[in-house]
């Protein structure tokens with residue numbers, strides 16, 4: 001029995017949609033396709049029809065439900081707060097339950113559910129990708145050939161880390177007496193592709209004297225599986241993470257990936273009391289750092305002469321939780337950064353989990369809409385708080401032939417810290 | 423069920439990717455903001471006037487009804503395919519064809535979203551004032567067909583005041599031009615005015631020639647809280663009698679303020695029983711003086727508090743009060759019937775009092791807010807459909823409200839049109855000769871009654 005809510009459990013929320021159409025202005029997929037079946041209102045109408053047996057669960061229905069980034073933009077702006085993203089996820093689980101998982105969905109489940117396999121594949125990917133990536137000069141915006149099933153041939157991807165992040169560090173790094181201790185949920189992207197974000201996080205915690213647990217038994221948050229409608233894998237991963245984190249005494253479990261944060265915080269709720277408690281403890285690292293007074297500490301550092309113009313992209317998974325001020329507060333406080341807002345900072349980057357794999361060309365167009373804002377901001381660096389967004393934004397930037405690089409807010413902070421005694 | 427032969431013809435005209443008879447699409451184009459549902463037989467997405475002309479020629483000879491649709495945000499069911507047939511969606515026609523900065527004119531296709539045009543003209547220092555609350559998603563074609571209005575129309579008027587000319591495909595499939603790009607033009611009947619507000623029953627709009635204004639230099643927003651609805655209403659007339667026409671004069675009654683207060687943490691003191699959001703625009707020094715004048719004018723009318731925005735952020739804070747209304751209403755009851763009656767400005771307090779009486783008599787919560795500046799009151803009858811008898815109560819209340827509105831010299835709809843939801847009430851407002859006159863026009867232009875049939879007039883009404 002799946003513990004996740006079924007589509008039927010969303011009947012009330014489905015009824016809450018008054019068909020006003022306001023979501024048309026906010027849904028990035030509708031912005032490209034202009035067809036009613038892809039906007040929140042249409043998806044809700046279709047989900048409703050499925051519940052009433054008024055439409056068949058056929059290829060067409062599956063395609064419509066696959067056209068959602070789960071970005072929550074509709075929910076954010078919906079006058080009636082209809083949680084379309086959750087309804088779509090429930091519809092995807094319904095599809096998986098009735099029709100089985102898609103090949104991609106199965107693949108995701110197999111890989112994510114088995115960390116050893118993941119390590120192995122990633123190692124293979126490393127040798128493979130370094131072969132390809134080295135030929136492409138930094139910032140050239142060249143199209144990469146990456147002939148992997150499901151990965152579009154013109155997509156640029158980050159380089160895979162030599163040694164996964166968790167393998168580089170002990171399970172516990174003590175901090176100073178009297179200071180809090182946290183646990184770090186690394187997530188796949190940071191563990192395998194963007195280890196430097198994890199390193200930055202450790203450097204910052206060290207600067208603040210905060211101890212950190214990095215449990216080696218942890219796995220993927222489960223969001224990619226959830227996006228594919230694979231409730232079972234999500235539950236297995238949730239179980240695994242519960243085992244890894246429950247025994248750790250740290251009050252806060254910090255994430256440096258907006259998607260993991262959202263994944264755990266929102267999707268584990270309701271799976272059981274242990275899971276609820278785990279979800280309760282999860283906090284985005286930037287929120288944690290602001291609470292710990294890091295902006296004030298940064299602002300007190302001497303201003304640096306050589307400065308970088310930086311702008312910020314709001315990851316949907318933080319924006320929809322109302323976390324928009326904290327990253328900006330940190331960036332504004334940095335001694336070497338001139339912060340500039342860009343047009344459309346809160347617009348989805350177009351990644352959306354499995355969305356960008358199934359619909360890469362549209363995903364690219366949605367991402368492409370960010371290019372003007374990035375270019376006009378005049379920033380050299382586009383900061384964000386989600387490695388997924390960073391990957392997609394860099395791909396957008398490369399395709400637009402722009403000179404910018406993406407960077408995690410944590411990396412910028414770490415760069416500006418004074419050398420600590422240690 | 424649509425005949426395969428017809429489907430083939432449609433595919434030949436617009437390309438097969440732009441025609442669908444899939445159940446999923448039929449469902450997705452079966453509703454609008456009225457929440458009623460009627461399934462079409464087929465949905466087409468034409469890309470040009472020429473294609474629309476071919477579709478209408480075919481539909482006219484085959485006697486298949488055609489229902490034009492923009493964003494489907496209408497509140498009266500104007501785009502609903504009540505008798506099956508073709509839903510014709512204009513979304514693909516979304517080019518701003520021209521912005522003529524010398525003559526202050528823009529030419530657009532019907533699928534352009536209102537706000538997209540506003541932003542484009544504002545970039546070059548021009549201004550398109552009509553601003554329905556749906557401006558972020560409704561289309562200009564839909565705005566023209568409904569003659570949409572918004573909070574700015576106290577000063578600037580409604581959509582019809584900005585339409586110089588149109589390109590229209592007639593029900594027989596001819597492409598005609600009405601009006602033109604000049605500020606004046608009196609040759610022949612004014613077909614432009616006939617088309618604006620015709621709710622898609624007389625022709626399909628394929629091009630719109632729009633009059634623009636220079637963008638005002640600045641604007642100032644103020645929030646005035648009153649201890650009674652009379653104070654607020656008197657404030658409206660007093661401001662206008664004082665020869666100031668604000669851009670916006672929005673009001674909210676006590677019930678609405680209560681809803682907002684419960685749903686948000688906006689600072690609205692308990693003594694406030696009505697409020698006005700007032701905005702003035704123009705030269706920077708002029709609006710300062712106007713804001714000061716307005717304060718003087720309303721001062722003796724039971725003002726509880728006044729807030730004048732000094733920055734764009736503060737102005738946004740004030741508008742948030744208005745924007746929170748819609749969502750906060752759900753806290754009263756899950757279902758709302760939104761009517762948009764309009765009475766002469768001076769009759770607003772009397773109308774509100776009458777509505778309060780109706781609400782008390784039928785024991786249904788009724789929430790009123792709207793555009794006080796032009797007497798347009800959004801009357802929201804709040805019920806829970808699931809509770810038996812509630813629906814009937816709401817219907818009775820609405821009919822009484824319409825009756826009272828007409829008695830005060832008002833109209834049943836200031837902006838949402840008639841569509842299907844208000845069609846039954848038409849005889850209350852229009853005399854039979856006027857209805858017959860209108861029907862003669864419809865019959866002459868669309869003898870086979872293929873274009874948006876069943877809208878505005880009920881079939882058996884005279």
Ligand SMILES: Cc1cc2nc3c(=O)[nH]c(=O)nc-3n(C[C@H](O)[C@H](O)[C@H](O)COP(=O)(O)OP(=O)(O)OC[C@H]3O[C@@H](n4cnc5c(N)ncnc54)[C@H](O)[C@@H]3O)c2cc1C
Pocket residue numbers: 020021022454455489490491492493494495496497499500501512532553554555556559560561562563564565566567568569570571572573621622623625626627628837838874
């Ligand atoms: C939240 C919300 C707020 C609103 N606020 C306002 C407001 O402040 N003021 C206001 O006036 N209205 C308001 N409305 C109502 C609605 O948005 C307007 O009536 C709008 O003009 C409809 O535009 P649309 O593109 O959605 O048209 P649709 O709903 O698709 O169609 C409306 C009518 O226009 C016809 N039509 C559409 N395109 C064409 C065309 N190209 N040629 C001929 N006929 C056509 C249709 O057949 C139909 O009769 C609001 C609606 C919502 C949901």
Ligand code: SF4
Pocket residue numbers: 016017018019020021022023024040041044074077078079080081082084
């Ligand atoms: S999802 Fe929300 S915004 Fe979209 S139509 Fe429904 S109620 Fe309106």
Ligand code: SF4
Pocket residue numbers: 026027028029030038039040043067068069070071072073074075084085
């Ligand atoms: S979650 Fe995002 S992509 Fe999905 S329907 Fe809502 S706005 Fe569109």
